[in-house]
Amino acid sequence: MADNVSTETAEAPLAESAILDSRWSAAARALRGRLYLMTLVLMGLLVVIGTAAGIHAKYIGSLHAYGVSREIPWGILISTYVFFVVTSTGLCLVSSIGHVFGVRDMAPIARRSVFLAVATIAAGFYVIFFEIENPFRMAVYNVISPNLTSNIWWMGSLYGAYMVFMSIEFVLLVRKKYELATILGFLGVISGVAAHSNLGAVFGMLDGREFWYGPFMPIYFITSAMMSGAAAIILFTWIASKMSGKPMDEPMKRALEITTRLGVLLIAVILFFTVWKFVIGFAGGEAKVLALDSLLTGPYSFNFWILEIGVGIVIPLLLYIKSRGRNLNLMALASAMMILGIFFMRYDLVLVGQVVPVQHGMQVTDYQGLLSYSPSPHEILVVLGGIGLVGFTFLLGEKIFSGHKSEAH
Amino acid sequence: MNQDQENGEKRENGAVTEMERRDFLKLGLAITGIFAGGTLLSAVSVVDEVFANREEIAEHYPYKPHYSMLIHQDRCIDCERCVAACAETNNVPEYGYRTRILEQLHPESEGRQTEFIPVLCNQCNNPACVRACPTRATYKDGENGIVMVDKGKCIGCKTCMSACPFNARYYNEETRAVDKCNFCYDTRLSRGEQLTACAEACPAGVRVFGDLSDPESEVYRSVHNIEKAVWVLRPETGVKPNVFYTKG
Numbered sequence: 001m002a003d004n005v006s007t008e009t010a011e012a013p014l015a016e017s018a019i020l021d022s023r024w025s026a027a028a029r030a031l032r033g034r035l036y037l038m039t040l041v042l043m044g045l046l047v048v049i050g051t052a053a054g055i056h057a058k059y060i061g062s063l064h065a066y067g068v069s070r071e072i073p074w075g076i077l078i079s080t081y082v083f084f085v086v087t088s089t090g091l092c093l094v095s096s097i098g099h100v101f102g103v104r105d106m107a108p109i110a111r112r113s114v115f116l117a118v119a120t121i122a123a124g125f126y127v128i129f130f131e132i133e134n135p136f137r138m139a140v141y142n143v144i145s146p147n148l149t150s151n152i153w154w155m156g157s158l159y160g161a162y163m164v165f166m167s168i169e170f171v172l173l174v175r176k177k178y179e180l181a182t183i184l185g186f187l188g189v190i191s192g193v194a195a196h197s198n199l200g201a202v203f204g205m206l207d208g209r210e211f212w213y214g215p216f217m218p219i220y221f222i223t224s225a226m227m228s229g230a231a232a233i234i235l236f237t238w239i240a241s242k243m244s245g246k247p248m249d250e251p252m253k254r255a256l257e258i259t260t261r262l263g264v265l266l267i268a269v270i271l272f273f274t275v276w277k278f279v280i281g282f283a284g285g286e287a288k289v290l291a292l293d294s295l296l297t298g299p300y301s302f303n304f305w306i307l308e309i310g311v312g313i314v315i316p317l318l319l320y321i322k323s324r325g326r327n328l329n330l331m332a333l334a335s336a337m338m339i340l341g342i343f344f345m346r347y348d349l350v351l352v353g354q355v356v357p358v359q360h361g362m363q364v365t366d367y368q369g370l371l372s373y374s375p376s377p378h379e380i381l382v383v384l385g386g387i388g389l390v391g392f393t394f395l396l397g398e399k400i401f402s403g404h405k406s407e408a409h
Numbered sequence: 410m411n412q413d414q415e416n417g418e419k420r421e422n423g424a425v426t427e428m429e430r431r432d433f434l435k436l437g438l439a440i441t442g443i444f445a446g447g448t449l450l451s452a453v454s455v456v457d458e459v460f461a462n463r464e465e466i467a468e469h470y471p472y473k474p475h476y477s478m479l480i481h482q483d484r485c486i487d488c489e490r491c492v493a494a495c496a497e498t499n500n501v502p503e504y505g506y507r508t509r510i511l512e513q514l515h516p517e518s519e520g521r522q523t524e525f526i527p528v529l530c531n532q533c534n535n536p537a538c539v540r541a542c543p544t545r546a547t548y549k550d551g552e553n554g555i556v557m558v559d560k561g562k563c564i565g566c567k568t569c570m571s572a573c574p575f576n577a578r579y580y581n582e583e584t585r586a587v588d589k590c591n592f593c594y595d596t597r598l599s600r601g602e603q604l605t606a607c608a609e610a611c612p613a614g615v616r617v618f619g620d621l622s623d624p625e626s627e628v629y630r631s632v633h634n635i636e637k638a639v640w641v642l643r644p645e646t647g648v649k650p651n652v653f654y655t656k657g
Contacts, residue, residue, distance in 0.1 A: 061582045062580070070505070070578075070580075132565055133563075133580065137561070137565075138564040147542055147544060151541070152541065152543040205540075206537065206572050207646050208575075209571065361643065362526065362642065365512045366511050366512060367511075
């Protein structure tokens, strides 16, 4: 409309088109403002509803509120926790390339990434708070009665430290104390990698569960964390740029270009891991084959082929390559798809590890075939609450820290 | 009698020595190793390579009494009195169980085609649940080897439930802790009873409860008898159960 007017009245005084332009941009700004506020309120509502559902679940008991059972004790809340902390660790690792390890081209994404790493780990803790039956006991006995052979203990303690390091690092970045921030960032990387590989080991060290057991899990967790981190950085930077209404500056575009290349590499590595997990798994015991079949042809095949492989891996890989790291809209679309796909990767990883009953080899009639689980409304609301928390914190962060503008350091 | 005095000493001394534990692990390996090899031989022939005689074996058990259970699988008729007695004794809620009876069908079998397998916590010597618990809420009792739960410390992360290769654990909403069989330690053994509720309730003599470190006990004699086929569930997981199965 504005363009039309300005071309038809080419002879008209400049002032007129300038007024129209400014009216147009004022309208756009107002629209953006309204959209921002609406999204912020929506995200806030999700947190409120999720929290209410979580508290209600605690009140009536997980037996009634959640879909988990004796046979499948870990459901969508565990997988969503994993999803959030995977993303957080990934944000920390990918952004550390710039602000910890000194690759200057990656520096522009530092502040937002560190902020989002804190937001996503907080969302992870939010979800796990409602998953754990007695979170207050955890706070006490993790300290006074630690079990050093327990991966859960290490994971919890290290992620606690990680969150502190990352929060301090963010404050230091805001205050432009870059040298100190680098040290804190390094501590964040160390604790994040240690915590996250321990999370992998929580599953990998359960030798009664063939689908998970082995050294694969910690390695896979770290790699897929970086893949998630790359996707999150691209998507959130794109949203932030749309929110601000200003075109992205060149250093930021350059940083996203490198992030996209990294994303391509990591997707390829994950694809490689996935292929070998299946090939090796099919040479394994019957219980493992059953679990893999549940992904390939069984109840998890839609999740696996469509959501994990299609939406989470193949299409984003093609879009990333097609974008050449310069087509921001394409990259953002690919990243959003990847994040959705990764959410289901985590879900499948947690659930498929449990669907084959431990009594499978005993050939008893009580446990024939696969066990089943579906998320309850309470669980889904808590998951949405976690998503709301990330969205709310992100939106607020963009306003408070005015787009996380940061200079190279 | 001599054995009893020694038991007393053990209790006063508290935990077992590392050497004893290691020796027992060797023994456990021998027991489960035979089954994993595919032959249902008795454990004792291999055990004899490590220990000279029965007294020495008994002495090397890391726990005194070393509580264990021998289940005569073919005797079970699925009357489930054990399950009811357990629930009553240990306040097990409707939605949970500490012990239950599984059913195996063998349509190809001559004669009897159904077999029932009573299952409960195996009180493993190398318990996956104990390793996984972040707060040591579940632990291996230093005296009698029972895998216990300190309810007040349980955070309800349910890692022990995922870790257990036997699905022997469930979350108890009332006590706000993961619950499992403890051989009726708090409800019976510590009050002077000799048997678990399930063993006492069984009308068919399926569940033989006893001290594996006592050469006079039936569990000892059966587990260490070359004539008897004795096995454990899921030996491949390496957890070294203390619940043994046999027939006849």
